[in-house]
Amino acid sequence: MCGITGFTGSQPALPFLLQGLSRLEYRGYDSAGITLVNGKALRTWKTKGRLAQLEELLSKDLAESCGIGHTRWATHGVPSNMNAHPHMNEEETISVVHNGIVENYAELKEELMENGYVFHSETDSEVIVQLLDYYYNEKPVMKEALLKTVKRLTGSYAVCVTTIFEPDTIYVAKKESPMVLGQSPEGTFCASDAPALLEYTREIYPMQDGQIAILNADRIDLFDLKGKRQELKWIHFPYDIQSAQKGGYDSYMMKEIHEQPSAIRETLRGRFHGNKTVMPVIDQLDADWDSITNTYFIACGTAYHACIYAEILYRRYTGKMSSVIPASEFRYSNPSLNEHTLCIFVSQSGETADTLAALRLAKSKGCITISVVNVLGSSISRQTDAVLYTAAGPEIAVASTKAYTTQLVLLHVLVLKLAELYGIRVRGISRLIRDLRHLPEITEEVLAKEPQMKELAKMLKDQKDAYFIGRQLDYPTALEGALKLKEISYVHADAYYAGELKHGPIALIEENTVVTAMATQPEIAAKTISNIKETVARGARVILITDPFMSAQEFEYVVRIPDISPELAAVPCAVLLQLFAYYGAMEKGCDIDKPRNLAKSVTVE
Ligand code: M6R
Numbered sequence: 001m002c003g004i005t006g007f008t009g010s011q012p013a014l015p016f017l018l019q020g021l022s023r024l025e026y027r028g029y030d031s032a033g034i035t036l037v038n039g040k041a042l043r044t045w046k047t048k049g050r051l052a053q054l055e056e057l058l059s060k061d062l063a064e065s066c067g068i069g070h071t072r073w074a075t076h077g078v079p080s081n082m083n084a085h086p087h088m089n090e091e092e093t094i095s096v097v098h099n100g101i102v103e104n105y106a107e108l109k110e111e112l113m114e115n116g117y118v119f120h121s122e123t124d125s126e127v128i129v130q131l132l133d134y135y136y137n138e139k140p141v142m143k144e145a146l147l148k149t150v151k152r153l154t155g156s157y158a159v160c161v162t163t164i165f166e167p168d169t170i171y172v173a174k175k176e177s178p179m180v181l182g183q184s185p186e187g188t189f190c191a192s193d194a195p196a197l198l199e200y201t202r203e204i205y206p207m208q209d210g211q212i213a214i215l216n217a218d219r220i221d222l223f224d225l226k227g228k229r230q231e232l233k234w235i236h237f238p239y240d241i242q243s244a245q246k247g248g249y250d251s252y253m254m255k256e257i258h259e260q261p262s263a264i265r266e267t268l269r270g271r272f273h274g275n276k277t278v279m280p281v282i283d284q285l286d287a288d289w290d291s292i293t294n295t296y297f298i299a300c301g302t303a304y305h306a307c308i309y310a311e312i313l314y315r316r317y318t319g320k321m322s323s324v325i326p327a328s329e330f331r332y333s334n335p336s337l338n339e340h341t342l343c344i345f346v347s348q349s350g351e352t353a354d355t356l357a358a359l360r361l362a363k364s365k366g367c368i369t370i371s372v373v374n375v376l377g378s379s380i381s382r383q384t385d386a387v388l389y390t391a392a393g394p395e396i397a398v399a400s401t402k403a404y405t406t407q408l409v410l411l412h413v414l415v416l417k418l419a420e421l422y423g424i425r426v427r428g429i430s431r432l433i434r435d436l437r438h439l440p441e442i443t444e445e446v447l448a449k450e451p452q453m454k455e456l457a458k459m460l461k462d463q464k465d466a467y468f469i470g471r472q473l474d475y476p477t478a479l480e481g482a483l484k485l486k487e488i489s490y491v492h493a494d495a496y497y498a499g500e501l502k503h504g505p506i507a508l509i510e511e512n513t514v515v516t517a518m519a520t521q522p523e524i525a526a527k528t529i530s531n532i533k534e535t536v537a538r539g540a541r542v543i544l545i546t547d548p549f550m551s552a553q554e555f556e557y558v559v560r561i562p563d564i565s566p567e568l569a570a571v572p573c574a575v576l577l578q579l580f581a582y583y584g585a586m587e588k589g590c591d592i593d594k595p596r597n598l599a600k601s602v603t604v605e
Pocket of ligand 1: 399598
């Protein structure tokens with residue numbers, strides 16, 4: 001979730017570039033950089049760390065009127081000065097900033113290296129500037145070089161280019177990563193998001209996928225990928241800076257809930273080749289997969305719920321047993337740890353102290369360690385033998401949403417990968433992979449049920465307790481639904497296996513108790529329905545979340561998820577329960593992004 005700014009005009013570019021980047025800080029970043037064009041040369045400054053550190057490198061009297069800026073949220077290559085953007089070609093005549101993921105960067109890099117190009121960073125983005133250089137040398141027309149370059153890229157990009165060949169011009173291209181344009185009497189602007197522009201103009205143009213723009217001081221020209229001119233239609237941006245940073249939503253949590261389709265899409269990007277999974281870091285592990293005797297999934301909080309989901313899948317797909325242990329318990333559980341043990345650690349932040357402590361123990365015993373982490377270069381990612389990144393982007397709200405659903409999907413692919421490595425053929429693999437690929441659209445569909453969840457959440461207004469029930473793969477969903485609700489609304493919420501109710505918890509059910517029940521697993525759904533009826537008989541108000549086919553006439557409140565493999569129902573259900581918790585907390589007037597007593601990253605044991 002990098003931030004990009006660009007300016008060309010009659011005024012110095014630097015003030016806009018820096019204020020714009022600071023307005024984009026909410027996107028999260030670990031390094032920052034700018035390039036200014038002074039006619040004869042490109043001057044680039046970049047550094048790991050905060051914008052303040054970049055500003056320390058800059059002298060006060062930089063009057064260049066064309067430049068680009070970048071804040072980097074690392075995805076390929078750790079946060080470092082070298083990996084920070086902008087990236088330049090060898091002659092330092094072209095400078096590029098990029099937001100997105102170039103999926104085919106390894107192939108492109110190899111091809112360019114065969115042509116004598118030398119790379120200086122670990123990033124995927126550097127291939128863009130080298131490709132531009134290559135095509136510009138073939139024919140020195142930058143627009144054509146840019147069109148040829150972006151046509152070679154698979155994946156997502158928002159790209160901004162400056163060059164000494166046209167010192168007053170900025171070239172911009174966009175596909176699946178955001179980019180907005182703006183114009184004022186002082187010049188023309190581009191940025192990853194509108195807050196960067198709002199001090200200068202409220203008339204903005206959000207670029208569409210497959211467009212390129214050429215910015216000059218007094219005009220912007222827009223083209224499609226065939227080079228055909230397109231019309232630029234300005235829109236008036238209605239939000240103030242603060243709500244714009246939240247994408248127009250009331251809170252970061254709501255913004256992050258709505259980012260899930262793209263977060264899932266990015267996390268799954270490049271993970272399949274036909275019916276096979278693509279995880280080179282796992283293939284490269286020095287492991288004798290046939291000799292694995294124990295497997296552990298280890299994490300805290302929401303990530304722990306993702307582990308429970310993964311453990312059920314692992315048993316189902318591989319027929320092998322594994323254990324799931326909260327990281328805070330792991331060291332005291334006498335786990336059986338040796339070189340035949342596989343330990344999988346899951347963490348959004350990659351800094352959770354309990355998870356790190358469990359990881360250190362596993363490493364000291366020679367276990368094979370894999371992590372599923374969201375923050376690149378974090379402690380957990382650095383210390384495991386192999387790391388797989390969720391591409392959720394920065395998660396600011398304390399309550400985890402997009403990190404959870406991206407953990408579910410990445411763990412799902414990891415379990416399929418492990419089955420492949422064990423030589424086990426997973427039944428229905430084609431359908432599973434087809435549905436995994438379809439999850440971003442499924443998530444969009446389920447987000448459209450927001451008004452229904454808002455209405456249902458009104459039931460929580462005067463409640464002190466709420467219960468979530470489910471069986472099999474619906475059980476981690478119940479746990480996560482209960483955690484979300486208690487975290488942000490302070491309603492006491494518990495989750496139970498639906499079949500366990502009658503062994504005790506049903507004593508808690510009384511007239512009007514709110515019970516949210518998931519019944520998405522066909523092999524067990526009839527039994528779950530009987531369990532739900534047991535609560536209805538005791539006066540509970542039941543919200544039933546189920547698939548499109550389950551007969552549910554006898555229930556008053558039914559929410560249907562789209563048709564999807566039952567193994568993936570956990571994703572749409574999680575989204576519904578996030579919305580339910582969100583509106584439940586709104587009913588109670590809670591501060592949603594900053595719940596009491598909680599920290600985003602728990603770095604103490
Ligand atoms: O950064 P991590 O994923 O390791 O954090 C683990 C938990 O602290 C975290 O999931 C916590 O439970 C969230 N606030 C849940 O919304």
